[in-house]
Amino acid sequence: MSDHPHVTIIGAGIIGINCAIALLKTGCKVTVIDRLPPGEGCSFGNAGLLAASAYEPLASPSTMLEVPGWLLNPESPLVIRWRHFPRLLPWLMRYGLAGMFGGGVKVEDALYHLMAPSVEYYQQLAAEAGAPDLVKAGGALYAFSSLKKIEAERAGFEARRKRGFRVTELSAHEMFEHEPHLSRHYKGGFLANDYAHVINPGRMVTSLADYACRLGAVIEQADILDIEIGTNGPTHLVTDTGKREIDRLVIAAGAYSHQLTAKLGDKLPLETERGYHVTIENPGVMPTVPVMDDVLKAWVTPMEMGLRCAGTVELADLESPPSEKRQEMLVRLAKRMVPDIDTSNYTGWMGRRPTLPDSVPVIGPATSFTNVFYAFGHQHLGLTGAPATGRLVAQLVNGEIPNFDISAYRANRF
Ligand SMILES: Cc1cc2nc3c(=O)[nH]c(=O)nc-3n(C[C@H](O)[C@H](O)[C@H](O)COP(=O)(O)OP(=O)(O)OC[C@H]3O[C@@H](n4cnc5c(N)ncnc54)[C@H](O)[C@@H]3O)c2cc1C
Missing domain, CATH: 3.50.50.60 (FAD/NAD(P)-binding domain)
Structure with a gap:
């Protein structure tokens, strides 16, 4: 060389x-x-999360158990455009198998090495680039609408602690003190303290x-x-x-x-997990940190352009046209999560996540x-x-x- x-x-x-x-x-x-x-x-157009402790693959046994229910519900975190199903089937099978049986510690380590240093690296890069304001520290909040779900998720967040990350479990009262504009239907959550967010990913x-x-x-x-x-x-x-x-x-x-x-x-075997955002301009109020809804698994993130609600997965093909229905669903979700926001002005977007089965x-x-x-x-x-x-x-x-x-x-x- x-x-x-x-x-x-x-x-x-x-x-x-x-x-x-x-x-x-x-x-x-x-x-x-x-x-x-x-x-x-x-x-x-992503959600802007620097998810430093997100080293667990999204396809996990618990996610796989939820997939059949999601596929029957058009207002769920995952939809398939069925005419693409035959082409997608081999990839879906590999993805499902990886989800059920997992790659274990090797996969978690592979993701850990990429995610764990992200906040420090971005703070340094943004400063060198002359745009230090782009990175906001302060964590991100996983909000849950039932105590049963909080119970079910506790072990996963405990595992993050064992890896050396900081996670704070919040009661409903503590969560609303942190985020006064959040909907009262949430019953509590986990603050991933080591996360940060980017206020304008573009x-x-x-x-x-x-x-x-x-x-x-x-x-x-x-x-x-x-x-x-x-x-x-x-x-x-x-x-x-x-x-x-x-x-x-x-x-x-x-x-x-x-x-x-x-x-x-x-x-x-690279596939496209198509995701959506809506960016609500002049929403009136915003949470101080990104918040994830436990049902649609989408985030609302405070950005310099307004409040962005982003996430969900649509499996189709690279060039299928975007769905307005998915964007409207995100507007409704943002309003459900933060009821006092004004959603009258928003822009929508679809992006292609590049995903391998493991x-x-x-x-x-x-x-x-x-x-x-x-x-x-x-x-x-x-x-x-x-x-x-x-x-x-x-x-x-x-x-x-x-x-x-x-x-x-x-x-x-x-
Ligand atoms: C809704 C949504 C929310 C997300 N939220 C988060 C989040 O909060 N945090 C997070 O970490 N990640 C998030 N992601 C994922 C993240 O955005 C992607 O993983 C990331 O943007 C992929 O970056 P990339 O550079 O690989 O791809 P891209 O940004 O797509 O860049 C690839 C580039 O290659 C170019 N290209 C391709 N083929 C050719 C060719 N033949 N000739 C010339 N140019 C070509 C394209 O034009 C494109 O500009 C989210 C994604 C979505 C959709």
């Missing part, structure tokens, strides 16, 4: 831009290519992209159509604006990454080519896991050996 390779990154989302910054800091030259301006993919990506440019990155707009392979591996990207020579390549193309890895012989991203070299690296599949936690992913990619591109086991992220595990 030469001392300062030139690295081309496909994808200017939160993952690609974090890879760019980490690589630039090691002395690499970096070009980022995206068909959209930075931060206009999935990273634009501005986080553009601020970091500007910072990457100040560090020397070149960001170009082009659609990558193909990858040309020579005798020693990939040599050129074929784009809608011409061919580009490549030295090292990082694929961080979010939910579209599998289309590119397939050209390199890695057929990866909930663990692919980070590391391509199976057959040593000059190509992957960084995608961060599902519900890509904002949180992006800085640690960027650092890991920079280590791998520079031929360094990370100080923890990264085998859970490998591309050839499927």
Whole structure:
């Protein structure tokens, strides 16, 4: 490996831009290519959570037991557009099996290493980028509408404590003291004290992209159509604006990454968990920290643009049109959670979460080519896991050996 390779990154989302910054800091030259301006993919509209202690995969035995009920209810956290069901079936089976039997400590460790340092990394990055206001510490609240559910969730939060995270159980009274505008139908909750939130995820990506440019990155707009392979591996990207020579390549193309890895012989089971947000402008009142509803598993997050209600999963395909009904459902949810808000002005959005069946991203070299690296599949936690992913990619591109086991992220595990 030469001392300062030139690295081309496909994808200017939160993952690609974090890879760019980490690589630039090691002395690499970096070009980022995206068909959209930075931060206009999935990273634009997430719920803003830096979920530092969310190391448990979302697909768990308890979630799997709830899935049949959700699928029969159009106003649930999960919907499937049934005409896509035959294509989705193999992925769903793998996802279900991973949920039922789990990856155990190995999967939890793989997620832990990405999530745990997120708040510290973002505070540092946002300060370096000149936008320290973007990160708000203070935790996030899981609110529950029944005492039975609180009982059921207690062990999970206790496990987080055992991993060294801070979690405070709040009675209903304590919760309403913390969040006076929250609906009185909640019976109590858990404050994940180590969480923080980003008050504008889109501005986080553009601020970091500007910072990457100040560090020397070149960001170009082009659609990558193909990858040309020579005798020693990939040599050129074929784009809608011409061919580009490549030295090292990082694929961080979010939910579209599998289309590119397939050209390199890695057929990866990446699916799209489509999620929605509504951002309510001038809501009147807002909670002070993000709050999750236990029924729809969606968050309301106080942001600089207003109150964002975001979450839910819709399984369809990449290009199916967004559903207005899902957006309207989120507006109703926000009103149910924070009854005093004014919901008359809101904007809606749909984003494509990139998800692999075991909930663990692919980070590391391509199976057959040593000059190509992957960084995608961060599902519900890509904002949180992006800085640690960027650092890991920079280590791998520079031929360094990370100080923890990264085998859970490998591309050839499927
Ligand atoms: C509703 C919702 C709420 C969420 N809430 C949270 C949260 O609170 N906390 C959290 O940590 N995560 C959250 N997430 C998840 C998080 O947003 C994603 O995991 C993350 O944005 C993925 O980032 P990415 O860079 O991989 O993908 P993207 O942001 O989608 O970036 C990929 C980029 O690649 C480009 N691209 C793809 N193919 C090509 C090609 N062929 N040529 C050129 N360019 C290409 C795309 O244009 C895109 O810009 C949420 C997601 C959703 C949908």
